[in-house]
Amino acid sequence: MEMPVPSALVISRKQQLVSRLREVLPHDAVISHISETRAYECDGLTAYRCPPLCAVLPANTAEVAAVLKICHEMNVPVVPRGSGTSLAGGALPTADCVILGVAKMNGVIETNYDDRYIRVQTGRTNLSVTGAVETNGFFYAPDPSSQLACAIAGNIAMNSGGAHCLKYGVTTNNLMGVTMVMMDGTVVEIGGAHLDAGGLDLLGVICGSEGQLGVVTEATLCILHKPEGARPVLMGYDNSEVAGQVVTDIIKAGVLPVAIEFMDRPCIEATEKFAQAGYPMCEALLIVEVEGSDAEIDAQLALIMDIARKHNPVELREAKSADEAARIWLGRKSAFGAMGQINDYMCLDGTIPVSELPFVLKRIGEMSKEFGLDVGNVFHAGDGNMHPLILFDANKEGDLELCEAMGAEILKLCVEVGGCLTGEHGVGIEKRDLMHVQFAPADLEAQMAVKDVFDPKWLLNPAKVFPLDASARRRVA
């Protein structure tokens, strides 16, 4: 993966930078020794590492503003960081950058149950947002599998999704407002506890901008009352085409499950070894979950089970208790961990129109043979967001490159059938150079024009999202 040549000038001024940062932050909030900056050398895309020039851990919006003002004056690139779980290299440092971590900023500022929102500092983890309101019966809907660790900051930057977004939407649909610090230190309030933007929908473009438009320090998030109950069913099929048809039939029947998850045989085998969830060995497994009162769940599941039966399942199991429900989810939730046990893997994230599911799965199977790398598929089937996991051996010469080449082919296929490169993980560095596949030069120009307005010097996370050749002129300016 190519990264821009770090600025020798910036690196040569490290001492000056560090002492200026120490003037505005407590001593221990500026991390400059290599033994400590290493902790920030990568995110969830661990194949790529580079310790930053230094890291700062501000405690509030004012401190973030002070840091950015200094970096702006000294022309130092800044890479914002939440919990560092990005799978796209979104938080990967460069040798001439300051990592700005919001991990210390994890407080709850306000909860309002009448108006159904919570305002938090963005270093707060996703799961602990729900944790702050669940005793009152509420929850925060977007639920990435990494929710125990990932921060709201990263969720907003990546517009993260989760297993339940078929019903509740992704981060952008649950975000009402932010406090954001611009690269020059200006603090802006966008949106708030009211609905809909007054002017242009700036919040909409900030969400998903991968830390390139500003550093988000506080966020107002929608909270919802928990449903009375939820219940999953598990279905196994002999062939993924049939499973794909079941998904379409359920959606067409007018029921809207909260989640429809899919796993293929390699994934089932791996998770069974790892988690012993009691999954049937078959080609395609679906987990469908519905919500509501018991009676509502019964009614919806009756419809779903009918559809499922029509397609001759090898297994059809409705959770009869909370324990059984947990077991049905257990395998799905440990799928990534299980695959990680057997191999190094790269997790792709392309989205395709649901109707193309069988074709794309077939092609991925063929590519797996062509490249000689195993692939497991586990994903959000209801919305076509695939997660092919390509297995490789990081210690084997050339395997990573082979895996990346195969990944690129799969993503191109996703675009070809009418989908996109990434459904929820973001572009980062990982898919940066594939952006040409999905976008024409004018499409990318329009996106980069937005960055020009928010960050005219291109100092915020500059080497991400846009192909390096496309952004070169702007980054050196």
Place this chain on the structure above:
Amino acid sequence: MTPHSQTDLAQMIADAKGPLRIIGGGTRAIGRVIGETLDMSAMSGITLYEPGALTLVAKAGTSVAGIEETLAAQNQRLAFEPMDHRTLLGTEGTPTIGGVAAANVSGPRRIAVGAARDFMLGVRFVDGAGNIIKNGGRVMKNVTGYDLVKLMTGAYGTLGVLTEVSLKVLPAVETTLSLTLNGLDDAMAIKAMSAALSSPYEVTGVAHDPSTATTHFRFEGFAASVAYRAAELTKKLSAFGTAAEAQTDWTAIRDVHAFANNQGDVWRISVKPSDAAALTAKLGATAVQYDWGGGLIWALTPEGHDLRTAMGGTAGHATLIRGKGCGPTFHPEPAPIAAITAGLRAKFDPRNILNTGIMS
């Protein structure tokens, strides 16, 4: 000017000598716009509809009614329930999907399922320099690059002329049932609506009409589920009175029919629901209507007032939807936000020719 294709349009914009006034059906004429008319109605038609994937793609000039009909045939719908402005504004013409997107038009169901912007999956547009641009796509989850789809939705054509939109659609419902509470004052009504919205019973419309002191609650879904939720909410709301089944006209609420034949300016105010009652008390309005559980206030005022003065420091914003008002149509923005907005306009419409002045 009436473009028939995206390339037509790009050429027309590139060649334009002065401001262009973009219209779809011309039914949502708000703001003060100048310029030659650019009529998008000839670029029409559904280009893709996949019921099993809940997606529909249509050219910007496609009529909303046509889309709704196509969806209804497959038992699906536009869940955000776009308002039809014709009755309120006294306009004629055919509302188009491009207009819905450009103005981010939603209805009562917005409070439960989200606004038009939440259902927009992709756009194609031509910017003010004549560049043809696409963003988003036709799939439901997509974080590839910046979300210009949201930026274009609600931009009233000032950043580009939409030529095509892709939308997420949802299943239609088997049953709709409405309940009403009577006799509540505004503050109590908002408390009742908040109680409904913070329950697990999934109301899909909550509105209050102070002129009759009627508070409306809507349930949708499978019959058994609707009956159950309505019964449970009735219990939960018993402190506010006895909710009774009613024949609520949600179209009339959506389209603010109540103000259609009344003289005066009409304002649309977006606030936090719990601020709404105190705010309307100081607006000096002739009449108000609440939608979105109090989060949306429609206010009828004597002509020529600027409601923003009365709003004072209340968080939120007010837009003049009908009439002359006084001052800008849209809520003035704080300086740093206004600077970002101006910066974006300068990038996307460097000659300042697209719907010039509509959003000020």
